[in-house]
Amino acid sequence: MSSSPILVTGATGKTGRRVAAVLAQRGFPVRAVSRNSTIRLDWDDASTWPAALQGVRAVYIVHPGLGGDGAAAQVEQFVRAAAAAGVEKAVLASTPDDGSDFSRSMRAAESHIVAAGLQLTSLRLRWFFQNFSEDFLLQPVLSGELRLPAGDGKEAFVDADDIAEVAVAALTDARHNGRRYDLTGPRLLSFADVAREITDGAGHPLTYVPVDSDTYVAEQLAQQVPQEWARAFAALYQDIASGKLAQVSADVEAVLGKPARDFSGFVSNTARGGAWKQAV
Numbered sequence: 285m286s287s288s289p290i291l292v293t294g295a296t297g298k299t300g301r302r303v304a305a306v307l308a309q310r311g312f313p314v315r316a317v318s319r320n321s322t323i324r325l326d327w328d329d330a331s332t333w334p335a336a337l338q339g340v341r342a343v344y345i346v347h348p349g350l351g352g353d354g355a356a357a358q359v360e361q362f363v364r365a366a367a368a369a370g371v372e373k374a375v376l377a378s379t380p381d382d383g384s385d386f387s388r389s390m391r392a393a394e395s396h397i398v399a400a401g402l403q404l405t406s407l408r409l410r411w412f413f414q415n416f417s418e419d420f421l422l423q424p425v426l427s428g429e430l431r432l433p434a435g436d437g438k439e440a441f442v443d444a445d446d447i448a449e450v451a452v453a454a455l456t457d458a459r460h461n462g463r464r465y466d467l468t469g470p471r472l473l474s475f476a477d478v479a480r481e482i483t484d485g486a487g488h489p490l491t492y493v494p495v496d497s498d499t500y501v502a503e504q505l506a507q508q509v510p511q512e513w514a515r516a517f518a519a520l521y522q523d524i525a526s527g528k529l530a531q532v533s534a535d536v537e538a539v540l541g542k543p544a545r546d547f548s549g550f551v552s553n554t555a556r557g558g559a560w561k562q563a564v
C-alpha cells in the first residue's frame with residue numbers, strides 16, 4: 285500500500301466525510317480537507333491548493349458550486365495544479381446527463397480532469413437519502429410537510445454510505461480508471477413514498493404536498509433563500525416530476541458486490557440516531 289495520501293475534498297460534507305472515514309478504516313493514508321481543516325482547501329482561494337496537493341496520489345473531488353458560474357473553471361485550474369504536483373487519479377462527485385446547467389457544468393469538469401492527464405472515475409449521483417437527514421430537506425421533514433414541485437415523479441435516491449464505498453473502490457483500485465458509474469438506490473421512490481416510509485418507519489408524521497414551481501419559489505423566497513437557488517432547486521424538482529431520470533442502475537452492486545442500501549434501512553438508522561427527534 286502506498287504511503288502517499290489520498291486527498292478528500294468536501295471532507296466535512298455528506299459524502300467526503302464518509303469517504304475519508306472508510307479510507308481511514310481500511311488503513312489508507314487520508315488528507316481530509318475543506319475550508320475548516322488544518323490543511324485548508326478553499327475552491328475560491330488557489331493559494332490553499334499547493335499544500336493540500338503536496339505528495340498526493342489520488343483525489344476525491346466535491347465542488348459544491350458546480351452548476352453555478354465559474355466552478356468548472358476552478359476545477360480546471362485545480363486539476364492542472366494537481367497533475368503538476370504528481371496526482372494521478374481523480375474521482376468526481378458528478379451528476380447524470382440531463383441537459384441541465386448542473387450536468388453541463390459536471391461534464392465540463394470531467395473533461396478538464398481528463399485534459400489535465402488524470403485518470404478519471406465519474407460518479408454520477410442521484411439524490412441522496414441524507415438530504416432528508418443532514419441537508420436541505422431536514423427542516424421540511426422536521427416541520428412535518430414536504431412542499432415541493434415534484435408532482436408524482438419518482439427518484440432513484442441513493443445512500444451516501446454506498447457513494448462513499450464506491451468512491452473508495454475507485455480511489456484505490458485502477459480497474460475503475462476511465463469508468464463512469466450511475467449510483468442509485470435499489471428502487472424508485474416518489475416524495476409521497478418518502479413521506480409514507482418516514483411516517484411508518486420512524487414514527488415521524490410527514491406529509492408530501494405537491495405545489496407548483498411558482499408557489500415553491502415564492503415560499504423559498506419568503507424563507508430568505510436566494511432567488512437563484514430557489515429557481516435552481518425548482519428546476520431540479522421539475523426534473524424529478526418529468527420522470528426523465530427515473531431509472532435504477534445496478535452499478536453500486538456491480539462495484540461493491542453487494543446490493544445498494546435500501547431507503548428503509550436509512551429510515552430506521554436515522555430514527556435511531558435521533559436526527560428526526562424534534563417535535564412536529
Ligand SMILES: NC(=O)c1ccc[n+]([C@@H]2O[C@H](COP(=O)([O-])OP(=O)(O)OC[C@H]3O[C@@H](n4cnc5c(N)ncnc54)[C@H](OP(=O)(O)O)[C@@H]3O)[C@@H](O)[C@H]2O)c1
Pocket residue numbers: 293294295296297298299300318319320321325326327328346347348349350377378379409410411412415
Ligand atoms: N445532495 C444530492 O442529492 C446530490 C445529488 C447529486 C450530486 N450532488 C453533488 O454532490 C456534491 C456535494 O457533495 P456532498 O453532498 O458530499 O457535499 P455537501 O454535504 O454539500 O458539503 C459540501 C462540502 O464542500 C465544502 N465546501 C463548501 N464550500 C467550499 C469552498 N469554497 N471551498 C472548499 N470546500 C468547500 C464544505 O466544507 P466546509 O464548509 O467545511 O468548507 C463541505 O465539506 C455537489 O457537487 C452536488 O452537486 C449532490
